[in-house]
Amino acid sequence: MPSFKSARAPKLCIIADDLTGALDSAAPFAGRGMSTTVAFEPEAVDEALATGAEIIAVSTRSREIEPERAAAAVRMVLKQLPHGTPLFKKIDSRLKGHIAEELSALNPSVMLVAPAIPEFRRNVRAGAVTGFGVTEPIPVRSRLGALADRAVVPDTDSLDDLRQALKTAPDALPVGARGLAEAMAEMMTGRAEADAPKPPAGRALFVVGSRDPITLAQVDALKRTRDALWYGAPNGILSETGTSAGLTLVQALPGETEISGADVSANLARSIHPALTAGCDLLFMTGGATAEAILRQMGIRSAMLLGECLPGLPLARAGHLTIIAKSGGFGNGNTLAVLAGLGEKKAS
Known part of the structure; x- marks a missing residue:
């Protein structure tokens, strides 16, 4: 298998703190025809890059580990990516995990933080996550630590809100969940609808x-x-x-x-x-x-x-x-x- 150093740069690398997050946020791109490979751990980034996929998603496996190790896992992914690879930081829509520490490892000058998933009735209103599966509103900036003042946190009740947020902050690091990924995939492909692959018959x-x-x-x-x-x-x-x-x-x-x-x-x-x-x-x-x-x-x-x-x-x-x-x-x-x-x- 060729070294990742010889592989072309992907059009986007999604960094998630667990496997389901990496899959959820990459699926809108795959369903719209973009070749997509998911690395299930930071050590598999080179394997994913070697496929030449347009979209790479990586699980840092850092949701449940110590904050310092979570940040180190993100830095490990960054070191393996070709220079200039665009990034998407996937975060949990209910803001679980070491969000502040992992964002600090990326050190963005400005970031668009939009964890809403309108399709699942989970939204951001007045700067807090609300809706399905959320018993009390969760303030977004409270999870961003020292980087809170670098964040744009728009209210997002719909996919159109997420599209507009991306358009108004084109140079910001996108930080969000599956909803923001859906809006990005639409913009990158020009396709409103994604194809749905079918599971196989059998055992x-x-x-x-x-x-x-x-x-x-x-x-x-x-x-x-x-x-x-x-x-x-x-x-x-x-x-x-x-x-x-x-x-x-x-x-x-x-x-x-x-x-x-x-x-x-x-x-x-x-x-x-x-x-x-x-x-x-x-x-x-x-x-x-x-x-x-x-x-x-x-x-x-x-x-x-x-x-x-x-x-x-x-x-x-x-x-x-x-x-x-x-x-x-x-x-x-x-x-x-x-x-x-x-x-x-x-x-x-």
């Missing part, structure tokens, strides 16, 4: 590591409406395994003793691979830490992103395997049931 493995209430409701709906072989995994540990010709569902559950989320994710990864992944056509994962742990266990460092099969469900390919990873807080109550149905319809 599907759904792995649920997130405990977000939104995800738990989606799992309940899936179990009620679809024929799935379900396994509960206390603290991520499976006591038995087996596979279905159709859909196998593995769900992390609370254990007798409380352990860290990272340990739960690591346990899940060891439990399902290779026991349940062998011969799998579709691997769906929810929870960024869960997805990162599973893909690392499988030795998958990057993948080609094709777009979103459903809103908030980016679809990528790594060899023969189709990968879908969802943030815990995305989607509506029947998202997983609808996803399972897409594969069933294709098979029939």
Whole structure:
């Protein structure tokens, strides 16, 4: 494989603090026909650049680590990029993670901070994130640390608001979530609508590591409406395994003793691979830490992103395997049931 130093500069590099964020924010570009590769860790940037993709997205895997290490991970990505590569800093739409420290590593002179996702009814009003999944307004500038005075924080209730924000701050570092990425992708491609790739028919493995209430409701709906072989995994540990010709569902559950989320994710990864992944056509994962742990266990460092099969469900390919990873807080109550149905319809 050629060195990244000989690869052409991408048209945009998206830097996210977790895997689902990298996928979510890159999907609007992939769905509009731009070649897109996602690196699942900073060490895979050279592998992603070597594909020659127009869009590169990188997970720094820094959501849950110490602030200083999070900033160092961002600097590591920057050092590997060709000089002059345009940047997009993806942040969580509910402002989780080490936002101030990671932005300090980028050190922008001015930045457009717009974490709204209007499609999911999550907006910015009076400088605070509000809407779906937000119990109390979250002031945006409070998460920006020493760089707060460099930020433009517009009210954004719609995709058109995000388009206008980009037009009024063309030289600012774009800092946002999937909504801002959608507006950027439209502007870069001239395409209002994105194509939706279809998941494959065949054996599907759904792995649920997130405990977000939104995800738990989606799992309940899936179990009620679809024929799935379900396994509960206390603290991520499976006591038995087996596979279905159709859909196998593995769900992390609370254990007798409380352990860290990272340990739960690591346990899940060891439990399902290779026991349940062998011969799998579709691997769906929810929870960024869960997805990162599973893909690392499988030795998958990057993948080609094709777009979103459903809103908030980016679809990528790594060899023969189709990968879908969802943030815990995305989607509506029947998202997983609808996803399972897409594969069933294709098979029939």
